[in-house]
Amino acid sequence: MTHPGHSTALMTDQYELTMLDAALADGTAERRCTFEVFARSLPHGRRYGVVAGVDRLLESLARFTFGPEEIRVLCDAGVRDRVAAYLEGHRFSGDVTGYPEGELYFPGSPVLSVTGTFAECVLLETLLLSILNHDCAVASAAARMASAANGRRLIEMGSRRTHEEAAVASARAAYLAGFAATSNLEAHRRYGVPTTGTSAHAFTLLHDTEADAFAAQVDALGVGTTLLVDTYDISRGIETAIEVAGPGLGAIRIDSGDVGVLAQQARAQLDRLGATGTRIVISGDLDEHAIAALRAEPVDAYGVGTSVVTGSGAPAAGMVYKLVEVEGRPVAKRSSSKESRGGAKSAVRRHRPTGTAVEEVVHRLDTPVEVGEHDRVVPVPLVTKGETATDLPTLDESREHLRRGLVAVPWEGLKLSRGEPAIPTTFVP
Known part of the structure; x- marks a missing residue:
């Protein structure tokens, strides 16, 4: 559900504007780029992650605009005139593909790909990561709780243990992941999550x-x-x-x-x-x-509070936002333990004929892989030329998608004990 609100354009870090300033000065701001959101690893002891917050992300992206008030704040913060002039009336006009809500993800999965000019893409890092890192952490913890509950009813009741806006997002993410209801009434107003108390x-x-x-x-x-x-x-x-x-x-x-x-x-x-x-x-x-x-x-x-709204020991999903392609040329970070893989990517989830997932194949778009009868291309178009897709699933549909996805996970991948990811990720260069 889209709810009215102020611009989200200032929900960013100033270093994004510092980079924009320098890129405007040297002429690289308009280079076409692709950034990707992915997790290098899962939180300790986890075997899968759950994508959540996509709907919130798209709603926030639609409000990522610089009006007079936002420009005034930038000027007060000492942003240069050329940056303020560039951003006045700015609206994202690029493309976004990604894993739909309720999808499972694994280390290296291209959860979100953002393509556009460097200027418009670099501005989105903080906003996108703040939403995905929070909501994916809550949903991933909540899904583990739902599996442990083995069909018994779960109630989210952690509003008093987190920030007031995080409480609303947490209630939504927990419901997506299998909780039956929340104590938070704002989550019902915004997203229709059932309430109880x-x-x-x-x-x-x-x-x-x-x-x-x-x-x-x-x-x-x-x-x-x-x-x-x-x-x-x-x-x-x-x-x-x-x-x-x-x-x-x-x-x-x-x-x-x-x-x-x-x-x-x-x-x-x-x-x-x-x-x-x-x-x-x-x-x-x-x-x-x-x-x-x-x-x-x-x-x-079961009524669950603190542990679900804080990701049960993993309050952030560990997502990062990295530049992987410039003007069609793959680029990659080489820093030790923080490497990235260059090139815009997609992913195919491979399954046995029985429906059990066996592998996540991540490949560059310029190196397509065969998609078998029982396989599935995971990312879907979310935004095209600045326009949000109109056929995205509802919250209840995403909830059902996750339920089916967990059924497809090998049984050992659902254990709460430590172990390898539920399915391996294979990277095709």
Whole structure:
């Protein structure tokens, strides 16, 4: 969903303008170039990455314009007159191809290719990387959590653990990756992400007794609500919850303690009280490893906060933005441990007839490779001559695309343990 907002043109680093200034001075600013976004490696212990934030990126690119206010800020920052004059009314007019949202990526995958003049492409580095590094990190962590949950419901509830705008983007990325809902209402307004939420410990403490708090919530929301039972004593809280709501209570939530043991005890107690259909929701510092450890326990849903909005230990996806082609000539960085591969590229995902992915083949556009019956060209056109494609998938379609993509990953590639990427990347010179 596109939402109104101010220009994104100042969401950049000044060194981009320093390069633009020098390129305007020596006449190289208009050289046709291709920049690529890729990750040299996956975060430690990860076997795949998930592309997210493409829709946000395209919406931000459409607002990357320099109006009078942006020009005034540039002048205040000491930018030279020739740069300000060049940028006045500027709008990106080049081409962008890339991996669609919900696509898996691996080391070296050409996640995004931006082609245009050096001047217009170099300006986009910071904006593109800030979106992709954040959203891909969140989605990659969320996908691991969804796999660990093994079909059980996941709720994103990390808004209070990150920047207010990052919270909205995180909710969207988590939903893309398989979470069922978010607590963040702005994510619903902008992107249609389903929302949910009941109460915190403060609501229980507000009332004279736990029973009063539960009764107030049930009166307002009905017996299908979720009651938080760990403010005082969990066993007594469950008993009180069923006394107040009856055996048709929708769910209880446990937010502290040894949640695995507590879930077992809660399930046994609920069943004894006749509340066999009352679900158990667990929250409190969960990550993919904690969720996986709870697979054998009678847990119906997980609420995840800090770990998902911070990428579960990998808050940035490690994406870089590198110049790979100038006027049709491949160029590459040679610095030790930071090498890049020259030439504009594409990628083919190879599959067995059964649908299992076996290899990612990255090749230069001037060295095409054969695409077999079961193979798939991964990058798609996103922007052509400055115009955004109109046939891009919706958020729910991207969510389904990721689900299918994960089914195609070899089973060992879905493990949470450390190991090689789920499929190897082969580079064709």
